[in-house]
Amino acid sequence: DQQVKQNSPSLSVQEGRISILNCDYTNSMFDYFLWYKKYPAEGPTFLISISSIKDKNEDGRFTVFLNKSAKHLSLHIVPSQPGDSAVYFCAATNYGGSQGNLIFGKGTKLSVKP
Amino acid sequence: DTGVSQDPRHKITKRGQNVTFRCDPISEHNRLYWYRQTLGQGPEFLTYFQNEAQLEKSRLLSDRFSAERPKGSFSTLEIQRTEQGDSAMYLCASSPPGVWGEQFFGPGTRLTVL
Numbered sequence: 001d002q003q004v005k006q007n008s009p010s011l012s013v014q015e016g017r018i019s020i021l022n023c024d025y026t027n028s029m030f031d032y033f034l035w036y037k038k039y040p041a042e043g044p045t046f047l048i049s050i051s052s053i054k055d056k057n058e059d060g061r062f063t064v065f066l067n068k069s070a071k072h073l074s075l076h077i078v079p080s081q082p083g084d085s086a087v088y089f090c091a092a093t094n095y096g097g098s099q100g101n102l103i104f105g106k107g108t109k110l111s112v113k114p
Numbered sequence: 115d116t117g118v119s120q121d122p123r124h125k126i127t128k129r130g131q132n133v134t135f136r137c138d139p140i141s142e143h144n145r146l147y148w149y150r151q152t153l154g155q156g157p158e159f160l161t162y163f164q165n166e167a168q169l170e171k172s173r174l175l176s177d178r179f180s181a182e183r184p185k186g187s188f189s190t191l192e193i194q195r196t197e198q199g200d201s202a203m204y205l206c207a208s209s210p211p212g213v214w215g216e217q218f219f220g221p222g223t224r225l226t227v228l
Contacts, residue, residue, distance in 0.1 A: 004156075032215045043118070043205055043219030044157065089156050093215055100214055101147060101170060104156030 003027045004092050006105035013112050019077040021108050023090030026071065030092040034102065035064060035075045038087045047088075048075070051095070080112045116140060118220035120206050126226045127196055134192045135223045139208030146189050147217060148181055149205040150174065157205050163189060196227045 005024045013019045021035075031052040036044035050057040050064045050073065057064050063076045077084055087109045091102040119138045127133050139146050144165050149157035160179070162170040165186035175181075178196075183189040193200055203224050207217035 006156075034215055036219075041221065043207070043221050045219070046216045049215055091156070095214055100145065100209065100217070101159040101162055101172075102149075102157070102215070102217065103159070106154060106156050 001026070002105075003030075004090055004103050004105040006088075006090055006108050008108050009106070010109040010111070013080045013110065015082055015112055015114050016079045019075075019080045019084065019110055019112065021075040021077075021088050021090075021110065023073045023075075023105055024071055025073075025092050027092070027094075027103075028071070029094045030103075032093050032095040033064070033066060033073050034091045034093075035062075036089045036091060036104075037084075038089060038107070044089055077110075080110075082112050082114050085110055085112045118206055118208055118218055120204075120220040120223050122223060123221060124224045124226075126228065128228050129198060130195055132192065132194045133196060133225065134190055135204055135206075135225075137189045137191070137206030137208075137220060139188070139206070140210070140218055143208035143210050143218070144186065145209045145211075145217075146183055147207045147209075148189070148191050149207065151203040151205060151222070152201075160191075193225075196225075198227045201225055201227045 034049040035047040038044045066073045087107045090105040121136045146163045148160040151157045163183040178194045203222040205222045207219045209217045
């Protein structure tokens, strides 16, 4: 069973507009969430994270929102740039109970059109 | 370049052969992870080392898989008697002491089993 779900395989956005990538999780033990970005032929690169004690974390153009009651998080990118075109993975872990191994979703491919 | 490095980047082998991959983590990173990624999926956790100790193994890691991290530096992942289902991207990641969640990934080794 998939504990971290990214239900949109792809998303296309115009440059300058907002990109919203969504992620749902099923395991209530998850308490730390991360977003990674992956370009072709490269490994995933850490983007932003959020602890379950927060509902929002912002870093420049990137903001992650966490809704614990809905077991849902989202990544907002604004304004979107063509260089943001990549596959975005949502990941989760149990900070206290695990050794830090991450559970990933299947990814969403973002295309930002000039 | 002081990032995580993996060798080789690509490996093509025939079914039944043994293969070994190497990962060099970022210097001073005491935690090292192996993941496997197949097409259309996110990375899946395989195993985890803290220094030289292998502390966790996924049930995905069958008896044909073995990983080592002698002296707590580089790590090797060996697959014996490869099967076509082993074809995947094998990713290594490392993280420093005291930092949970954020992991630094290497570029991966793409294995193709014919």
